Amino acid sequence: MIQAIAQLASQQVVQFFHDHWGSTEMVISSGVYDCQTLDGFAYLDEQQAIIGLVTYVVRDKECEIISLDSSQEGKGIGSLLVQAVEQWAKDQHCTTVTLITTNDNLDALRFYQKRGYFLVEVLSNAVAEARKYKPEIPLIGYEGIPIRDELRLQKWLCT
DSSP states (O other): OEEEGGGSOHHHHHHHHHHHHSSSEEEETTEEEEGGGSEEEEEEOTTSOEEEEEEEEEETTEEEEEEEEESSTTSSHHHHHHHHHHHHHHHTTOOEEEEEEETTOHHHHHHHHHTTOEEEEEETTHHHHHHHHOTTSOSBOGGGOBOOOEEEEEEEOOO
């Protein structure tokens, strides 16, 4: 079941972020975010535990996904959460949904491109800037790939 995170106990949301990201803070080129304060959606299991969570911000006609995580990959939870954001963005008359991921996150690149997102910008060495604010960002990521660049993806919404 998908539910707006504003309707959930804040401690439940904070715990999910700590379990999956290490903290509620997200540092990317578009800003420094405390994800527990952002709008978003959660996917809840039968026991009302969060097993997926997405957060977003809106600027003008652009909705930016800040975080997306699922504790049960391959079951469609991430897809449902992204669809919820896209529908919400359409309802708010946004024209695009964007997001930023890192160069090592090949699973995210695959996931979003399969859902109609296009690579629109490479932000070379952007992660070095992010590490100035959040030094715990690792140097090496998935599959031993050095984490250096941010990649911005975008999907145009039909309104």
